[in-house]
Amino acid sequence: MPPSSPDSASLLVMRGIVKQFPGVRALDGVDLDVRAGEVHCLLGQNGAGKSTLIKVLAGAHQPDEGSITFGGETVRLTSPTAAIRLGISTIYQELDLVDGLSVAQNVFLGHEPSRLGFVGQSEVNRATRELLSGLGHGEIRPATEVGRLSPAAKQVVSMARALSYDTRLIVMDEPSAALAHDEVTNLFRIIRELTAQGVAVIYISHRLEEIREIGDRVTVLKDGRTVAVGLPAKETPTSQVVSLMTGRNVEHVFPVRPDAGTHDERPEILRVENLSVPGRVEDVSFSVRSGEIVGLAGLVGSGRSEIIEAIYGARRAGGKVFMDGTPVRGGSTTRAVRAGMGLAPEERKAQGLLLDQSVTRNISLSSLSRYAKLGWMNRGQEASEARGQIEDLDIRPPHPDRPIKNLSGGNQQKAVLARWLINGRRLLLLDEPTRGVDVGARAELYAVIRRLADEGLGVLLVSSEVPEVLGLADRVLVIREGRVIHESDARDLDEHKVLDMIMEGRSA
Ligand SMILES: Nc1ncnc2c1ncn2[C@@H]1O[C@H](COP(=O)(O)OP(=O)(O)OP(=O)(O)O)[C@@H](O)[C@H]1O
Ligand SMILES: [Mg+2]
Incomplete structure (x- = not known):
């Protein structure tokens, strides 16, 4: 220049x-x-x-x-x-x-x-x-x-x-x-x-x-x-x-979606009945099937994050939550994890980035029990799974042993998210997964999420970016003041309609 x-x-x-x-x-x-x-x-x-x-x-x-x-x-x-x-x-x-x-x-x-x-x-x-x-x-x-x-x-x-x-x-x-x-x-x-x-x-x-x-x-x-x-x-x-x-053309940001109705016959992974959090969430019911990405659209403060946290047992809530048809007793994240849930929370920095530790350790953190069997730590497996994620999500610079604090904001974000993607979960709860992630890397992240769904996981996605919910999810629930005010196939909605609903509560 x-x-x-x-x-x-x-x-x-x-x-x-x-x-x-x-x-x-x-x-x-x-x-x-x-x-x-x-x-x-x-x-x-x-x-x-x-x-x-x-x-x-x-x-x-x-x-x-x-x-x-x-x-x-x-x-x-x-x-x-x-x-x-x-x-x-x-x-x-x-x-x-x-x-x-x-x-x-x-x-x-x-x-x-x-x-x-x-x-x-x-x-x-x-x-x-x-x-x-x-x-x-x-x-x-x-x-x-x-x-x-x-x-x-x-x-x-x-x-x-x-x-x-x-x-x-x-x-x-x-x-x-x-x-x-x-x-x-x-x-x-x-x-x-x-x-x-x-x-x-x-x-x-x-x-x-x-x-x-x-x-x-x-x-x-x-x-x-x-x-x-x-x-x-x-x-x-x-x-x-x-x-x-x-340095390249990024044309297809969102991965190809399976046809509408593809998931109708699939087993339900998550079922939520009459979920309520006093003052925040009122009588919310829905389900997520295997292979399906369900998006929650709504303003910050509309109750989206509370719904996810209640499902995960991180908040006291009324109502019932079922995983694979079996009731999960609420109020405990340990039970939620045991039932197969993984939550990537909204404030990832505050919730568990170990700044002085390596990129690898930050990625493997929630899987450590899997690598450590009989008091012996399988570092080879830990390193190779972390390397796979670094490659899949294009985490830069691609040095597994660097302290994570030296990565840029968006790359730290990708590493923490990677933690939830390697985990052999049945249901992923993703709260604002692309915050701070650049356009190119977003496309890669979306592809990974879709691939996990194609492999049979259920995904529940919260995002403030309406185009992201519409582009990635199969089905969309619109949340306003703690209630579901609309539910439909993502293909039947556009950004304008959704914004109208979340701002003014008009239903389509
Ligand atoms: N204190 C540091 N020590 C070593 N490397 C660093 C340090 N701070 C930043 N870097 C490196 O410098 C480069 C630029 O990082 P920077 O944080 O400026 O990126 P950015 O454009 O703000 O990215 P993002 O969109 O992810 O926030 C990256 O390769 C990063 O890993
Ligand atoms: Mg930055």
């Missing part, structure tokens, strides 16, 4: 940025230009270098080579404080909130608002409340402990923190990954207000349809290099963006 001359309107110019980690050249000469008041989208596959680049910009990583100008001046971002002082604030992919502190303490951590030199808790709370209301989330209380909030609410708190500084550039690393449709609409409203005031936004997302909606220009990274600079976001076809990112 020839270094283009930065246009005079550029707020930020990064040139030839190099960042080397032991064994990995994460950034290999990256260029980026961002103008005041624009939404600049940064795209690239899992591991392309996006988060590393924005950590350089946030002062969290020091580059080995390259130059940065901000507001026309050459700058050195030697620490996070230096970046914040210049007006660069960052919302990290791995939210860095402190769970044990309150919302207000997190928002103003290290820089309490002071008026006449006097800082009181009430002042901090008031300022926090103002920021949260401005974000459309006045219901989040400043005094609440952050650890008790949902992933979406945590995202709002980090946004409030980023806005608590006087900012000229705000960097968002996959802000929408934890958000549902209506929350993304709210996020976009906030972004538009910011850019109208001249604030620049760098926006990272794997949901390509968002780029067209919110983006002005696009820069694409591939293997630590810039492969396209400042393409117009609205005019560039998605197929072109995808082939720039992946």
